[in-house]
Amino acid sequence: MMKLLTALLLGSFLLPICAKAEADTVVTIRLWHQLMYAHRDVQAEALREFERHNPGIRVESLYRDTESLRSSFQSAAQVGGGPELIYGPSDQVGPLSTMGLLAPLDDLYSADEFKDFDPLSLVKRHGHLYMVGDNVGNHLSLLYNKKLVANPPRTTEELFAQGRAYKNGFYLVWPMQEPFFFVPWVGGFGESFVGPNTEPRLNTPAMKQALAFIRQLKDSGFVPKEADYETANALFKEGKSAMIINGDWSWGDYKKAKLDFGVTRLPLISSTGKWPSPLVSTKGYSMNVNIKPEKLEATRKLLRFLLSEPVQVQFSQAVSTLPSRLSARNSEEVRKDPLLLATASVMEVGTPMPVDPELRAIWDTLRTQYQAVLGGSVSPEQGAENAQAEAIKQIRIMNEITQPDAQASVVKLIALIALVLLAFYIFKKAPLVMRDMMGPQRLAYGFLMPALLTVGLVIVFPFIYNLVISFSNLSLRTFQDWQITGFQNYTAVLMDPQFYTILWKTVLWTAVNIFFHLSLGVFLAILIDQTLPAKPLLRTLLIIPWAVPQYISALTWRGMFNQEFGAINQVLRDYLMMEPVQWLSKPFEAFSACVLTNVWLGFPFMMMVALGGLQSIPKELYEAARVDGANAWQRFWRITWPLLQPVLIPATVLGGIWTFNNLNVVWLVSNGGEPADQTHILVSYVYKSAFDLYRYGHSAALSMVIFGLLLIATLFYLRVQRRYLTKGLK
Template sequence: MLDATRELPANLYRRKPAWRLLAIIGLLITLSGCSKQDDRHVIQLWHQMVVNERLFLNELVTEYEKQHPEIDVRLVFKDTEELRSSFQAAALAGVGPAIVYGPSDVLGAYHTMGIIADMTPWLDENARAKFKPGGLTYLPAKDGPQRDDSQNRDLVQVSDRFGNHLALVYNRKFVETPPQTVEELIEIGRRNTLDEDGNGRNERYGLVWNYEEPYFAVPFITGSGGWLFANEENTEPDLDTPQMVAALQLIDDLQRVHGIVPRGCDYETADSLFKSGNAAMIINGDWSWGDYLALERIDAAIAPLPIVTETGQPMGPMISPKGYSLNKNATPAQRDAAMQLITYLTSESSQRRALHSLRILPSRTALYDDPLLTQDPTLKASREQFEQGHLMPSGSEMRAVWDAMRPPYQAVLGGAISAKDAAAAMQANAEQAISLLQRDDQEIGGSWLWAALASATTLGLLFWQRRGLATLLPDMRRQPLAYLLVGPAIVLIFLTVVFPFFYNLLLSFSNMSLTHFQDWGFAGSQNYIDVLGDGQFYAVLLKTIIWTIVNVVFHVGIGILLAVALNGPIRGKAIYRVLLILPWAVPAYITALTWRSMFHLEYGAVNLLGNQLFGIPPVNWLGEATNAFIACIIANVWLGFPFMMVIALGGLQGIPQDMYEAARIDRASRWQQFRHITLPLLKPVLAPAATLGAIWTFNNLNVVWLVSNGGAPSNKTHILVSYVYKEVFNLYRYGYGAALSMIVFVILLAFCLVFLHRAKATENVYG
């Protein structure tokens, strides 16, 4: 037979030079960059304002840009926690926005990290004197002698408002006159706590608020005569006091003794009950008042919190200024332009417009003569509450105190410990947390040894893959277009997987923390010693293993059961498949929050259905550690079984039917067919899927964090991934967190290798 290819042109199979394609791509890129150049000076501003505040800020910025056509202000919205973490990451890389806007409670961490600049050179003494006390936030200068005068303090924030303070919101349909004392609060609450249909469950409560978070307990602490710190510098916690015990006991009595507050009342429950008219009063912050006042079905009004009769002191909430800070990485030109913008946004005219438009308390003293502050009922009550409040400390110790208070505080509400024991535990936790937060691990010598070890390891890997590398370059010459097309994917994988992995490995041997955020260095194996020497690590690891095993067993078991059912001759198979895949198709965070609401002690669907259908008494799913952990498992099982069902169903449809026919001829039962045919033939499919499922479950932060509300109660529901998140972002222990995450990686790698080897998942099933 004649070889037809010999008759074709000889150059038909010659490959076109790759440089031609590269030239075309380069030309297109060049042409795309030939647009008109914008010579304006760009100023980025990151903020976390709500919608109406955002619109007002856009209006101010638009006017400013008209007055200064050389300036281009770019506004970027981020949630509060996202703003904090993103700004820290950007500042660590030496970039980020010129201006960052937010509350003052993060300034201590920013300042210690050295990522915000001193704004004093742009505001003279006369300009600074026009702000109310607290309107300008100062922190001790990082360099030079420490004295009390402002010349040796860094100005780290210029605020445009005061806010975030709690007050009493009441429904005038149920409460004619707001309570003046705690006794009146309790009496009004009792009158409005009603079981109208006599089913043993209250349809209306007298008082609701998010009593699960320590921030909402501060008014009770101040009203009892206490505070969180022992000194004006806000560096020494003072939590183990009789005043703290009295405050905790009062909060607990409101739900247990007086019964005017629903059990398990978190923020969402309180907000929903008040908005639906099922609560007479709510304690909430100024960020929520606008929503309540706008609702027509309730007649809401704002009043200051009452006085604690035993002490005669008002319940004073924390007051937090919100304002603008300057990125230390900004260039001198950017700083000058940014400070001009900040001066405009915080000017008297801008704040007066904000006062009338947003109904917020200004930071400039002159504006407190505005008639609106006495004529508007909401602003009048807000100002009175503001004057009774206490300025929130902006030092880094504040975050450690919140983290220390939360577990004992929730334990009191759950009835696990007494108020006195909780106060002592808070103090001990706070001292330990501040010690870890301020821990100064010094850089040690010998980094050259580890660098040499890393280099030797890299050379060893290159030598191990020398044959593959030897064939790579010639193959790239033969197929340049193929490598050009896969090049972007390789670069993306390197940037998102390879580089972060090795960077995390490097951090795990560093002293990177709050005190060494930018000047971190080599610390040896200290972080690994700290992790492996921490008894809590092993407790959390054991809980994580239980969490993973139970979830994967149920995922695979339910998945196989449903797959076998769907693979049989049943009607409506397509409909069942769609319905059963929905738990996996819906975003996980929505499902987790839905399950959290379903597990609520008094209003959750799980308890309501269990009581009505089976007479089962309500279970405190989220208020007790074991029950909360079980609730997380149930929610995660619901999320995970559809994936295993789809995998198993695909495997079942690939099994030859003649094997089942032969088994039936041999009188094999259904169980014997399942055991000797179905399971062995599904093993190559299910083993990798179960491995992936175990990895996902082991590292599943969403469900545990959202269902348990960040490890509640009392940090008893943490698994390793949520424990890492808490240690890193609450106490800024980046090196410790990196070491912990590397240990998690080693555990999962070892599990995968052992499991796949023991399961013989890669072997031929017929072999």
């Protein structure tokens, strides 16, 4: 049996290697894309057709969601690999071309043929073409359920009047917390939120008026009190809201759900007489700078095919995208699609989305301040002012290139000394270790070796890598030519007052979680360790939170915390006669929501560990205690608790470390730090610094600081608990 299993396992690991060897005869082109589900079938169809006409070329297509497309392409391209082509939204061109990871596409077509493309679909930076789009759009519009609304509002005055008169539920929903859904209104008040060179223009009269307007709309009574994307979507689909503001990507899904809906512009701002201006952008193909010369021709062939008129028309027919080629737009199939007529009308008032990396910093700061205004903790005037100041600061930080100074030599000197000391140490100790390994203890060393080697192999390199990076200026602008600069990143981390606030929050987060995990886990383990009816069933039900994939359960919890529709407030209101709690829009409540979710996720694990530990406690001890007249409480504190320590201590230490560094739960439940970046813990700060602002040196230093803090805390804790660990049960 065991042999069979091993053979099976080995076989399936070798399989991929064999498959690779055979593929060498044809040119394989890898394409990473972020097409949404419905679009992938169209692409697969097109690729099949391409392969049929080009037998020497094979295309491997791979889906990655937007974030991971960028970050995994970045990792792969940085070490000289990666797919030949990537397909995604235009804003990834900014960071990727700045890092020097994209090849220019200037000579893909003749100048004449380029004229067939909508200029919006040709994404240029610093005079070179880095992306050619196959469709344009991605814009927001007003969708109305034709069964519920006969005439959608043309102006904001009409919107308010009709909304107040509407009695069948909500009149309008949209993902309220998302700045992307807010900025069209800013344009309607007269000025874009971003200038022609991607400089922030957040402190403008238009911004203040738009912020005041959105707050008025939120308090109008005909929109929900809070709604994220999924809630808004569900309300519209279920007919509980008459209209939704959503992007063109959602149309196909509504068609599939058999909704009868119409598409129109966002209502004209009555006070200015201007249309709100949604951002419009393109999605398209970029080429990897590492592309091998022998694959270049085939790749260009594929590119031209994917961007050709027939393929664009196919996409447009299947999923209603607006082709980037003017010739495709004029084809009969495209012209008769009523949704595309609406697109054309919305595009007339749209603003092209900038592609520079600075936009990311603008989104980030606008998001924080916008949410604060929406929540009522900041006035529109103050919010606009803060956002502008903060955006300028973030952009400066993002583009900063630290120059090496005297500190760099100090760092290098310390590294050299450390290396010499290490070599000396190994040189001195090695013979002793070798002698022991041959000696009577050789089994002990033999048993340790496999663990030591695997852990060593995997952990040493990443650790040293980060250590080196943390002393360097690796960032967006120095991606290819970074240097060791000194302690600047560490100073920046430790001088930042925000670091200490977030550290305190993280410590609190960890302590509260561990307290509940531990107490609930041990409590339930003791309860379930008795003889009870239906014990196996209960035991199984109780570990279910551990078995369900975290991503979906965390998001389900997020849904359950919704102020109006969430299950939790329904229970509070209907059974406990309590006021509904605004779980997700107040900092303290949002933090509690994260804690509750994480307790739910984590208690089964602790229960298991405690249950295992209980089995090692001899039952005679309890009988003896009972004879001596000890009550249940005393028996727990005198016998169970101390004797559980050997298994609970490692579980607590590691549980604490994992909770301290648990990015997922906080990120998902609070939707990336909402409201207004109030729910961050240190790791989400690391994440933000690395992935939003491309400050790799800074985030490595922050990670080293986290590492140091955890190491000190752990050593301290182990010292305090030493008596339990060394004694054990004798």
